[in-house]
Amino acid sequence: MAPTKTITLAECQEHMSDKDCWLVIEGKVYDVTPFLDEHPGGFDTLVSNSGKDATEDFEEIGHSRAAKEMLGKYYIGEFAGGAPAKAAAKRPAATAAVSSSSTLSSLIKALLPILIVLAAVYYMQMQQGVKA
Numbered sequence: 597m598a599p600t601k602t603i604t605l606a607e608c609q610e611h612m613s614d615k616d617c618w619l620v621i622e623g624k625v626y627d628v629t630p631f632l633d634e635h636p637g638g639f640d641t642l643v644s645n646s647g648k649d650a651t652e653d654f655e656e657i658g659h660s661r662a663a664k665e666m667l668g669k670y671y672i673g674e675f676a677g678g679a680p681a682k683a684a685a686k687r688p689a690a691t692a693a694v695s696s697s698s699t700l701s702s703l704i705k706a707l708l709p710i711l712i713v714l715a716a717v718y719y720m721q722m723q724q725g726v727k728a
């Protein structure tokens with residue numbers, strides 16, 4: 597059996613056109629050039645996902661099992677960068693922004709009933725003060 601070729605990101609980035617297109621999915625490199633015109637999602641989605649790790653975009657579409665089995669047809673080697681980090685680790689800035697704003701809104705939600713009770717107690721005391 598021929599030794600498996602290891603392909604770097606720089607090499608993949610030399611194949612990012614509609615005439616010559618390599619994709620990286622789950623640590624493997626695929627030459628999808630012959631598939632560009634056949635892809636039901638269009639050739640442009642493939643070209644725009646070349647030269648980088650396309651795993652996340654490929655998974656997000658929810659490709660069928662048949663689509664995943666087609667990958668084998670275009671396999672040309674292992675990606676030197678290996679499998680990607682988990683999606684959550686990829687967007688620390690966005691995740692941090694979302695979590696800090698959700699912390700603020702949950703704090704407001706927690707304090708709101710206490711404020712309402714305090715306002716009611718204050719109102720009742722004022723009423724009693726008026727009657728006396």
Ligand code: HEM
Binds near residue numbers: 635637645
């Ligand atoms: C070698 C890689 C790929 C193969 C073999 C492949 C194959 C397929 C196949 C067979 C379909 C028809 C639906 C299905 O069976 O799931 C499909 C649809 C689609 N694919 Fe891919 N695909 C690949 C990569 C990608 C990538 C990287 C993207 C980027 C986002 C993408 C986006 C789409 C979209 C948008 C559709 C249309 C979905 C729809 O109309 O509901 N595909 N693909």
